[in-house]
Amino acid sequence: MKPNPMRKTPLAHLLSLGAAAVLAGCSMAPTYERPAAPIATDWPGLRLSTSLASAPTRSPAVQTVSAADIEWQSFFSDAKLRLLIDAALRNNRDLRIAALNIEQARAQFQIRRADQFPTVGASATGTRQPAAGGNISSVYTAGLAMTSYEIDFFGRVASLKDAALAQYLATEEGRKTTQISLIATVANTWLSLLADEELLAITEQTLATREESFKLSQLRFDNGVTSELDLRQAESLAEAARISRAQLQRQRALDENLLTLLVGQPLSGELAAALPRGQALADAPLMVDVPAGLPSDLLTKRPDIRQAEQQLLSANANIGAARAAFFPRISLTASAGSVSTSLSGLFESGSYGWTLAPQLFLPLFDAGRNRAGLDSANVNRDIAVAQYEKAIQTAFREVADALAGRATLGEQLRAQQAQAEAEGVRFKLSDLRYQNGIASQLDLLDAQRSVFAARQAVVQTRLLQLQNQVTLYKTLGGGWKEPAASP
Numbered sequence: 001m002k003p004n005p006m007r008k009t010p011l012a013h014l015l016s017l018g019a020a021a022v023l024a025g026c027s028m029a030p031t032y033e034r035p036a037a038p039i040a041t042d043w044p045g046l047r048l049s050t051s052l053a054s055a056p057t058r059s060p061a062v063q064t065v066s067a068a069d070i071e072w073q074s075f076f077s078d079a080k081l082r083l084l085i086d087a088a089l090r091n092n093r094d095l096r097i098a099a100l101n102i103e104q105a106r107a108q109f110q111i112r113r114a115d116q117f118p119t120v121g122a123s124a125t126g127t128r129q130p131a132a133g134g135n136i137s138s139v140y141t142a143g144l145a146m147t148s149y150e151i152d153f154f155g156r157v158a159s160l161k162d163a164a165l166a167q168y169l170a171t172e173e174g175r176k177t178t179q180i181s182l183i184a185t186v187a188n189t190w191l192s193l194l195a196d197e198e199l200l201a202i203t204e205q206t207l208a209t210r211e212e213s214f215k216l217s218q219l220r221f222d223n224g225v226t227s228e229l230d231l232r233q234a235e236s237l238a239e240a241a242r243i244s245r246a247q248l249q250r251q252r253a254l255d256e257n258l259l260t261l262l263v264g265q266p267l268s269g270e271l272a273a274a275l276p277r278g279q280a281l282a283d284a285p286l287m288v289d290v291p292a293g294l295p296s297d298l299l300t301k302r303p304d305i306r307q308a309e310q311q312l313l314s315a316n317a318n319i320g321a322a323r324a325a326f327f328p329r330i331s332l333t334a335s336a337g338s339v340s341t342s343l344s345g346l347f348e349s350g351s352y353g354w355t356l357a358p359q360l361f362l363p364l365f366d367a368g369r370n371r372a373g374l375d376s377a378n379v380n381r382d383i384a385v386a387q388y389e390k391a392i393q394t395a396f397r398e399v400a401d402a403l404a405g406r407a408t409l410g411e412q413l414r415a416q417q418a419q420a421e422a423e424g425v426r427f428k429l430s431d432l433r434y435q436n437g438i439a440s441q442l443d444l445l446d447a448q449r450s451v452f453a454a455r456q457a458v459v460q461t462r463l464l465q466l467q468n469q470v471t472l473y474k475t476l477g478g479g480w481k482e483p484a485a486s487p
Helices: 010-024 078-089 094-113 154-220 228-263 295-301 301-323 369-435 443-473
Strands: 122-129 136-151 329-341 352-361
Touching: 078 094, 078 122, 078 228, 094 154, 154 228, 154 301, 154 443, 228 443, 295 301, 295 369, 301 369, 369 443
Parallel strands: none
Antiparallel strands: 122 136, 136 329, 329 352
């Protein structure tokens, strides 16, 4: 008899029913609604920038696109700094761990997705057991077998898959957050090294001046012109400059050690050439001035906020899995192949056979396990909501702080530069008056101390201003986007 091509085998019937059941399955997860952002609709203190004068000396280029759409290669114009950042992105261990976490989350998602499909494999069994009359009964089977496969009527398996997918997407956003922080830290450390170099140069100049003053005071004291009090004051200022030089040398070494850790390899070869040596912070290349945009933009621009939302979606999906645990669970085990009472006749004609073993399990008493599981899932969702809202509030505060710095640091730098110039003129006049016997040495030493402090303050404020630009770029979500590939 010719086989009917429309006739399905029992295994084919089983697979068809299973597919239909999966398609008919429903999700019991709550409908997701994004929580309202617990922040203001505008940045605080934006009018502060218009009420303060800005430094007119070096105005950075203003960008009209958002910070998140500006590649770090475009934001940082210094070739040396870009070289260090590129090396850090290739070798930094924190970023490498973040990338491996993505691979791990992807594998977990693939495991959960595979749970939605039956597992079919080759199977062979053989049993021998005593039978009536002292004989031995044998049964051998060989063919295809499907292990226990859950028909997902109530969406438990699908919810677990959705939760794993959200966790995977969260790790993707976590890697972007790590990259943003790494780029900003490398840039700020490099700027700190520039400031160390400039402060060391100022300190060396001041130390040379104070040593000359001390030698002159020693000579005048030896000739009975001045008192020992004037001599010791000059000596104290010279030693204070040596203290400052030692502190700055130590700080420069610490900053280099930090940069080495961030880059993930020794700073040798072209990386050593990228370190600032004798370069003034005032000569640092400009960075673009990015617009703040609206606070609501952070919800889509900041990877850490998107990461928190994906974790919230995962917790929401886990509630669906916990709810489905209250309902019956249907699983199937099936096999099809040859069956024979003797091993030699296992593959002979007419030995075909199949088995189908459906199982339904309805929980009646579990000592409150399912209820506790649902309560735990709900609490985890509430925790995820709070973490999401906190991520938004933290991002809002970080951007607001950076905007406050941008609004005030320019005026502070202008005022401190003017103060340093005034102190420099005061020192020259005090020195002239001292040489002519009009002013005391105490007036000269006080002017010398003030001009040194004022020059240091200018460098430190300029460092804060440049680092604030980097911080604003980071807090607005810039630094994770790679340049588009050229055609």
